Amino acid sequence: LAKTTQPISMDSYEGQEVNITCSHNNIATNDYITWYQQFPSQGPRFIIQGYKTKVTNEVASLFIPADRKSSTLSLPRVSLSDTAVYYCLVGSTKDNYGQNFVFGPGTRLSVLP
Amino acid sequence: ETGVTQSPTHLIKTRGQQVTLRCSSQSGHNTVSWYQQALGQGPQFIFQYYREEENGRGNFPPRFSGLQFPNYSSELDVNALELDDSALYLCASSVRGIEKLFFGSGTQLSVL
Numbered sequence: 007l008a009k010t011t012q013p014i015s016m017d018s019y020e021g022q023e024v025n026i027t028c029s030h031n032n033i034a035t036n037d038y039i040t041w042y043q044q045f046p047s048q049g050p051r052f053i054i055q056g057y058k059t060k061v062t063n064e065v066a067s068l069f070i071p072a073d074r075k076s077s078t079l080s081l082p083r084v085s086l087s088d089t090a091v092y093y094c095l096v097g098s099t100k101d102n103y104g105q106n107f108v109f110g111p112g113t114r115l116s117v118l119p
Numbered sequence: 120e121t122g123v124t125q126s127p128t129h130l131i132k133t134r135g136q137q138v139t140l141r142c143s144s145q146s147g148h149n150t151v152s153w154y155q156q157a158l159g160q161g162p163q164f165i166f167q168y169y170r171e172e173e174n175g176r177g178n179f180p181p182r183f184s185g186l187q188f189p190n191y192s193s194e195l196d197v198n199a200l201e202l203d204d205s206a207l208y209l210c211a212s213s214v215r216g217i218e219k220l221f222f223g224s225g226t227q228l229s230v231l
Contacts (some may be wrong), residue, residue: 040220049123049209049222050162093161098218107220109154109161 028094141209
């Protein structure tokens, strides 16, 4: 299983763009990169997923370099409600073994007014 | 709204007791995974069920067991509760082959 490394915490101000980078040096060929957001006392919520290059949806962008050994979650113009823990996961469905995604400690993002 | 529901939301037990937590998967999902999340830490994978069989297990002792039913709902059973079992227990449903987990809001278990 590919292990991920992220900053433990980050601070930002409202309206700024926030970039959270995740390292996953031993990512496997079949692995996808997925980011989740978690608020206190709630389950994690899917934000975005990618395999290579760049993916964008209505809430975030995900940048993945060619070697796939890292990825960057970009949150444009954050607001106070984006204060949460963000997890980077690397994993895939393996034949006969199913999904087994490993959560690290995540990045605690604090958005200040 | 993810559609994954867990019950109960909160539970208090004493050491040595047994507990059963329940999860109703999102419609159309055939896989369910259980996670334990201690305060301030990321969720830790307990096990996964697919087609009513255990299909992957994390580093948890056998006193953590589970079931998946034909309607894809699931139970997590923990026997001989220990103080360190106090945590938020999360259920996530998914579709086999699609790398996206949908989580419930969890059951907060306190062991006294």
